[in-house]
Amino acid sequence: MAELKSLGGGEAYLALAPGYGPSAFAYGSTEGQRGAYTGSGGADFHPGALGKSAESSGEQSGDEEDGFETGVKGGAAFEREGKLKAAALGKKPKEQRSLRLSINARERRRMHDLNDALDGLRSVIPYAHSPSVRKLSKIATLLLAKNYILMQAQALEEMRRLVAYLNQGQALSAPLPATLNPFGQSAVYPFTSTALPGCPEKCTAFTGAASALCKHCSDKP
DNA sequence: TAGGCCATCTGGTCCT
DNA sequence: AGGACCAGATGGCCTA
Numbered sequence: 001m002a003e004l005k006s007l008g009g010g011e012a013y014l015a016l017a018p019g020y021g022p023s024a025f026a027y028g029s030t031e032g033q034r035g036a037y038t039g040s041g042g043a044d045f046h047p048g049a050l051g052k053s054a055e056s057s058g059e060q061s062g063d064e065e066d067g068f069e070t071g072v073k074g075g076a077a078f079e080r081e082g083k084l085k086a087a088a089l090g091k092k093p094k095e096q097r098s099l100r101l102s103i104n105a106r107e108r109r110r111m112h113d114l115n116d117a118l119d120g121l122r123s124v125i126p127y128a129h130s131p132s133v134r135k136l137s138k139i140a141t142l143l144l145a146k147n148y149i150l151m152q153a154q155a156l157e158e159m160r161r162l163v164a165y166l167n168q169g170q171a172l173s174a175p176l177p178a179t180l181n182p183f184g185q186s187a188v189y190p191f192t193s194t195a196l197p198g199c200p201e202k203c204t205a206f207t208g209a210a211s212a213l214c215k216h217c218s219d220k221p
Numbered sequence: 222t223a224g225g226c227c228a229t230c231t232g233g234t235c236c237t
Numbered sequence: 238a239g240g241a242c243c244a245g246a247t248g249g250c251c252t253a
Contacts, residue, residue, distance in 0.1 A: 099239095104230060106240070111228075137226060 121145055 122136050123129075125144050136144065 100231085103232095103240090107231085107242090108229070110241070115228095139226090 118138055118141055122141050125136070125141065125148055127136065127144065
């Protein structure tokens with residue numbers, strides 16, 4: 001399984017473990033050649049209909065074709081098992097098959113929704129969106145998103161500290177302490193509860209309103 | 222050809 | 238009972 005690189009101060013926050021890095025996605029093929037729901041069973045799934053609402057509401061009429069005529073795994077086995085189970089449940093094989101098709105369609109829709117959500121996630125992750133670059137895999141998307149969130153939280157924390165520091169009336173020309181250097185290695189994992197001296201008064205005094213960047217101000221009721 | 226990634230089917234489990 | 242969620246299995250496509 002992929003291992004995330006630790007999130008250090010100036011480290012590339014979107015780094016992925018080997019095999020999930022950008023180079024792994026830059027091998028030319030454009031998306032759509034694969035992963036367009038043309039898998040083993042999807043006999044007549046419409047590749048263009050990736051829209052969630054369209055997918056979810058107007059379920060394709062190809063459910064009846066679900067794998068049974070396309071040689072997909074489980075066809076004959078299912079027929080056999082279906083008959084057995086149908087007998088056990090007191091249902092006709094036809095009803096059982098219909099139920100199975102319905103379940104399959106539901107599961108397919110669920111997975112499509114999941115993929116739509118992943119597409120949405122990809123769209124907000126900063127990486128090379130280019131026709132020449134293959135889209136992120138699912139696992140890479142999740143790992144990248146995690147790192148991105150951590151990076152954002154860290155940047156927010158740095159900003160809070162910077163604001164608190166400036167609010168203390170320090171001269172801007174003074175060298176920035178190492179703990180406030182956004183590019184330093186002293187970054188602390190987000191959501192630290194470090195007290196900011198004088199923050200409650202100074203934030204409001206300086207801006208006239210509680211600072212949205214100040215953890216303590218935003219924590220105030 | 223092996224390995225990675227993916228879509229789909231399927232049965233089981235849990236929840237409403 | 239029906240739906241949602243999950244994990245395993247299977248087979249297809251693509252790249253190195």
